[in-house]
Amino acid sequence: MKRIAVLGFALESNAFAPPCGRADFEQRGTYRGAEIDREARAEHPAIYSGISGFYAEMDRRYGRSGWQPVPVVHAASQPAGPVEEDYFKGLLAEFEAGLAAAGPLDGVYIAEHGGATATHTHDPDGEVFALVRRAVGPDVPVVATLDLHANVSDVMMDSVDVLVGYRTNPHVDIFERGAEAARLLEELMAGVRPTAFRVRLPLVGPSVTLLTADGHPYGDLIRLGQSKLDDRVMNVTILAGFAFADTPKNGMTVIVTTRDDPALAKRLAVELAAAGWADRGRYVPRMIGLDDAVTQALAAGADPMSPSLLFADPADNPGGGGRGNTTYILSAFLAAGVHGCIAGVFFDPALVEQAFAAGEGNGFRADLNTRETARFSDPLSWDARVVHLHDGRFVGRHGMVEGKSVDLGRTAVLALDGVTLVAISKRQQCLSSDFFEAFGIDVAGARSIVVKSRGHFRAGFQHLFPPERIREVDVPGLTSPNLANFDWQGLPRPVFPLDPDAAWAPPS
Structure with missing residues (x-):
């Protein structure tokens, strides 16, 4: 029987909005232990849909008696400002205690957003991922789902085996990405070795330019990425990021994860990043007065x-x-x-x-x-x-x-x-x-x-x-969406389209 821990922290942080804390997470939805099991399998769940998708796929593949979820805590807030340090550190303590009490685990699923900041750090998502890795050790497979507006740090990349980003905006595939995370975790538990490569572009697309329907540049790039999936390529995730987080890790991020083929992961990530950069002129908002x-x-x-x-x-x-x-x-x-x-x-x-x-x-x-x-x-x-x-x-x-x-x-x-x-x-x-x-x-x-x-x-x-x-x-x-209206502090400059002359060259 596979024992899988389930936990997560979901917040999209706007640096120009008021901070958020316990009340915001309790109002949107904080679930602990068996509450996660019940909500994930409810007919009309209120919990993050990725968790429902993960449970549904695990139930389908193993049967309810063939795997054991070990639910810890999942806390989500409506998008707001940075999370308050005291609340966040308390949440980390809950994660740590829950994983310590879980006993031996075969895998971990982290249902994250990825666009959070905190009053004490620009990378609370990285702190969550690093804590999980420390708690379970280097050999337990860990997969995470991310919103398309996630900003990915080195710590996030280094702490998790596979990052699975949404493919649609509006986000109507969250359930499906949770199910994908379950399938990938099964591969990892069977011994598949994932190898990933990431490229970040100096491209911070205004929100209204990041739709994924036909005819939109971001959607075209994501579809190009999905065309690369095969027996060697297990996941292609292209994250536009969230401009208003205003962090050093902002910028469109291409992540290619292969089945033990690091050279291919790098080649495809650079190829997709180059395609996205060549299309950057389409990431300019067009609104009416x-x-x-x-x-x-x-x-x-x-x-x-x-x-x-x-x-x-x-x-x-x-x-x-x-x-x-x-x-x-x-x-x-x-x-x-x-x-x-x-x-x-x-x-x-x-x-x-x-x-x-x-x-x-x-x-x-x-x-x-x-x-x-x-x-x-x-x-x-x-x-x-x-x-x-x-x-x-x-x-x-x-x-x-x-x-x-x-x-x-x-x-x-x-x-x-x-x-x-x-x-x-x-x-x-x-x-x-x-x-x-x-x-x-x-x-x-x-x-x-x-x-x-x-x-x-x-x-x-x-x-x-x-x-x-x-x-x-x-x-x-x-x-x-007029990014020039804001006093940016952490955003790496220059970035397009805020800085029309921003430049990028593929890594050697």
Whole structure:
């Protein structure tokens, strides 16, 4: 019987956002011991999907009685600022104690994000990986899954046998990558020797340029990488990284892992990196201004026969550390008299409290951002009517939340003249039409929609909005795709496209 430890730490850290700690991880999801087993195999799990995929594949290959999971702790937060040192060190202590108590292990699966920083270090993910390696020794196979926005350090590479990155953005393959990690771990336990080579490019693509659908440069590069898989090549992972972590390890990273063929790993990694660098000119964002967004929303509202439009606010993406409550688009649409618009999800627990106090069907003066102190989260007051109140829990049907349990906290649907606003109590991005439909809102009948999301929404709205009806709006925020807006401290310079003259040459 194979005994496999399961653990992980999932955080994407924005250096310009407030730090996060225990409350953030408890709210998003911290699972210990048997809780991990139960959630991984639940019909509608809330836990990280990679763990569910790993369990499902191990169950399929070995049967539930043929392997023994040794679940330790998995802690995940919504993207935020750096993790607080005291909380993180406490989590490390839990990992260490759990592995020490586990006894002999045949393997370890680390369900990580890879884009974290901490108040004391730019590489907390490396600290997790190094701790695991120290705890289990040099001979126990260790595999880890990583988000496409992971920033990979030398410590991360040296501590883990195989790093498995997602292949899709929006990330609709997390379950599958967990299953892949299980298959690769089985190979390692059977004696296969992995050999990996990594190349980092001075390429930090703005978030809106990192989609993986056909016609997008990042997707084209990932597909090229997958075409190299064969009996010798066990994994090709190409990580765009997360710019806002602002660390020395930023930069698009190509990792090729072979079955005991280090020369091939190096040759392919350099080949793929060169292809990515040659295509760098496509990693330049193209957004519309706020005035144009207002004009187009007004036109859509005035002509019911015209195609409806979806406006994304990538600069205030909670999925990248944004607060999910800037009012630039909302206030402009209200001031202009836009009608037939739905907007969300807007993170403002105080506003939700106001709505619950007023009660369904009643009007009140909605005061937005009364408790918010973060940069860009300006206040706004507007007359509102409470359309619907809800506990915020539902099971998703589309995109990244399909089949998943979702909890937005207490939720209020508010009518602000021609804009219907969904206000929530637990900060997260708008991932799909479920985030409106769960509260009785007719998304298909809306003339325009505004979502607080960078790109993951595309998977959850693709049944309603093809790419040609989506607009990314250039407004301020903690996750603005205009990288020149930020005071970078750790980002290695020069990098493209922030520095158009950045250069790269393949390693000798």
